[in-house]
Amino acid sequence: MPSFRAIRALLALNYGISLQYRAQSVLWMINGTVPLIMMLIWLQLAKGGPIGGYDATTFAQYFLFMFLARQSTPTWVIYLMDRGVKNGELTPYLLRPMHPVWHYASEHWGELLCRLPIILPIVAVGLTIADAWSWSLLAHLPAFVLGLMMAWLINFTVHMTVGLIAFWSDNALGYDTVIYQLYIMLGGVVVPVELFPEAVQSILAWTPFPYVLDFPVRVMIGRIEGFDVLAGFGIQLFWIAVLGALFTWGWRKALRQYSAAGA
Amino acid sequence: MKRHLKLILLFIRATVQIQLEYRSGVFGRTLANILSTGTSVMLLWAMFRQVPSIGGWSFDQVLVLVGIVTTIEFVVEIWFYPSLSKITTYVQRGEFDVLLIKPVASQFLVTFRHLQVMELTGLVIGLTVIGVGMHRVGSVTSFNILLLAIFLVASVVIIYSLYLALSTLAFWFTRIEEVASMIWLHSTAGSFPVAAYPPWARLLFTFVLPVAFVTNVPAQAATGRLSWEWGLGALAFATFVFCGATWLWNLAIRNYSSASS
Amino acid sequence: MPIIHVDHLCKDYQVHQKEPGLAGSLRSFVRRKYQIVPAVKDVSFEIAQGEIVGFLGPNGAGKTTTLKVLSGLLYPTSGRASVLGFTPHERKAEFLKSITMVMGQKQQLAWDMTPGDSFLVNQAIYDVPDQDFRQRVGELTDMLELQPVLKKPVRKLSLGERMKCELAGALLHGPKILFLDEPTIGLDVNMQQAVRTFVADYNRRTGAAVILTSHYMADVEALAERVLVIDGGRLAFDGNLSALVAERAPNKVLKLQLAQPVSPERLAVFAPVRMIEGLTAELLAPRGNVAEIAARILNDVPVADIAIEDMPIEEVLGRLFQRKPMAEAAK
Secondary structure: OOOHHHHHHHHHHHHHHHHHOHHHHHHHHHHOOHHHHHHHHHHHHHHHOOEOOEOHHHHHHHHHHHHHHHHHOOOOHHHHHHHHHHOOOHHHHHOOOOOHHHHHHHHHHHHHHHHHHHHHHHHHHHHHHOOOOOHHHHHHHHHHHHHHHHHHHHHHHHHHHHHHHHHOOOOOHHHHHHHHHHHHHHOOOOOOHHHOOHHHHHHHOOOOHHHHOHHHHHHHOOOOOOHHHHHHHHHHHHHHHHHHHHHHHHHHHHHHHHHHOOO | OHHHHHHHHHHHHHHHHHHHHOHHHHHHHHHHHHHHHHHHHHHHHHHHHHOOOEOOEOHHHHHHHHHHHHHHHHHHHHHHHHHHOHHHHHHHHOOHHHHHOOOOOHHHHHHHOOOOOOOOHHHHHHHHHHHHHHHHHOOOOHHHHHHHHHHHHHHHHHHHHHHHHHHHHHHOOOOOOOHHHHHHHHHHHOOOOHHHOOHHHHHHHHHHOOHHHHHHHHHHHHOOOOOHHHHHHHHHHHHHHHHHHHHHHHHHHHHHHHHHO | OEEEEEEEEEEEEEEEEOOOHHHHHHHHHHOOEEEEEEEEEEEEEEEEOOOEEEEEOOOOOOHHHHHHHHOOOOOOOEEEEEEOOEOHHHOOHHHHHOEEEEEOOOOOOOOOOOHHHHHHHHHHHOOOOHHHHHHHHHHHHHHHOOHHHOOOOHHHOOHHHHHHHHHHHHHOOOOOEEEEEOOOOOOOHHHHHHHHHHHHHHHHHHOOEEEEEOOOHHHHHHHOOEEEEEEOOEEEEEEEHHHHHHHHOOEEEEEEEEOOOOOHHHHHOOOOEEEEEOOEEEEEEEHHHHHHHHHHHHHHOOEEEEEEEOOOHHHHHHHHHHOOOHHHHOO
16 A cells, blocks of 8 residues: 555646546547437436436436436546556566556546546536436435546446456456446436336345445435345445555566466 | 559558457447447437437437437547547647658648548448437438438538537647547537427537537438428538538648748 | 676576468468577676666577566566565565666556656656656656656657656666666657767766667667677677677778779788778777778878777677577577
């Protein structure tokens, strides 16, 4: 575990780098607008009356916070790992007395700091246009933020673990899309998980996917309450532990492999 | 012309060789292809459980739309993405001169240099979904198939032109690698009938991010519901953006050559 | 007191083989063949505190591999390496804090930020106390004349300026061992000279051990008293540079400036002629009787000037390496 000071320094560096790539941030964001597009469609559909317990306001809230959740948890760490292995960019990181994970993580955090000031106003404007503000949102905010932080960790660890493929295979990037598709399909980005048939929902409950985006969003809009919120956090923690252990185990093997190929 | 065909074949051969190197990538991307279409179908299924129609389209009609999106995604993935997204890299690394001194039009080179025809999964899935959808709608006639083919070509031309134009911006703003990936938006927005969006978004999706022409028109053609206004509109739009993109490319090359001498 | 022990070190790589052509690609797609390529074979040596040691050898001889094993990037296949009492590949934080590695071909400074920004990050990563940090930055800035470039983004620096910043960044934590892998590659002659002078100075001031590989003989000649010649993965020579020349170059070069043209045949009587061009000629004289030959030449031939020199090291090494086929020395 590196010192707080080291993390802060890395964060400052990466924040600085991200600021210079502002244009790119904006484009990432455009690409992350899937929830907004889906919101438009669902809002049109909901004009005929509530669908599965979701009325227009709920849809607007769900997808706006889904947008926020997606935008706070993106990760391109598979890309970084793939590049690190292919070009040997990982080598200098390995020489430092700090796990390379911290470099990757801080790059993401630096970028997030640049991104949030653009994302938050979009969500605020969206809520205003859709007339979907409510005091209850404020009450749910702390749980939402906590859920998002855990979601970030799950997502990042999933990607890091899958990214280990880069050490054995020439092209791990394909799997980035696979995970992306799984999230879109199973994570609530296009259809709220609650609108899936019961059977599908109960299968999904066994995977980490609904706990990354759908769970915190539903907490935020008040569709998960009381004890279920705690249970959800518990499951998030469970996934972090499982995936973290898996990654730690794989990383050790990966370093040996990296070494076998010449570092 | 013959020389160009020969060149294209040589380029394909070279890329196939490179792709064979990256064998596990094939598996990952195939999986992604299947998942992506699966996602769309599952999403539709979940939506149609709740509503009878979306923007006036039935489930089967939207299914054809999904097949078309998959097919176009396939073309982007094996052709435009690998080729055109390299423009930014060329410019950033100053490798563009190498292309310019070749005795072949530079636009031709950047367009065909990296055609990755190895993975046909996307095409197979796309055409299958279109076929299933058309069959269920009951619109499988040779006339409709001909129309579908024509408008698919128009769609590919439109996507190509937009992609080229966006990548060409790299000559002026060297640090925008991701610009062209905006193109991927069409696959989400385009999976739905434009009529399903609120009116202001319909305008956006017709003229700015032209999913109306790119996905909706071919789907309407395949299901025998294409009006001649939309058909002509799509063809005109395709011609217009293609000429525009070529013009922009030539302008960029002229600027580049005079600036870097 | 040795700080690096290397004991029967071997390192193999796994390389996947590709046959040329489309058919070959297809074959290797279906069944990928791996080959074990030995990069370092049974190498043993010791390096003491404060030494400057040059690794010499042709491309792919195993120099960089040895360096990477010593810095903990590679696991040895067999044998042992111990550096400052640590086993490098365990990559203990304490170990990593006491070494540094500069790779001429790999950049470690953040491309879009200024070197100063990267220095601050290194300070934090290596836990360098503020006072030490300020002092070292000051010293390094002076020694490397970095003042004008510290506030420019790295991407705007010239190759030479960047390398100087890399060096400074790599030394901020006061490492006890410097691994330099091709530190002068691609630099112009002046800049190479500057880097050399700096490394020598740094070694003298801090007593840090320096282990460097270089293609440029001048680097090694200027810096390293002791050289390890690695060829085909094996340690071919370990000793000081002049001993290497004495051992591997039995001849000295007699350089003659002739007063009037002389035919090669007439000179060949004294010793084999290496080259003759107009009024300049070079003969190869065996070390033992070079003086006697020179005396005879001075007697018999109209010579304006005469000089006795060692064979250039490039040539000595070139001949040393030529004997072995390069194929077996694949990386």
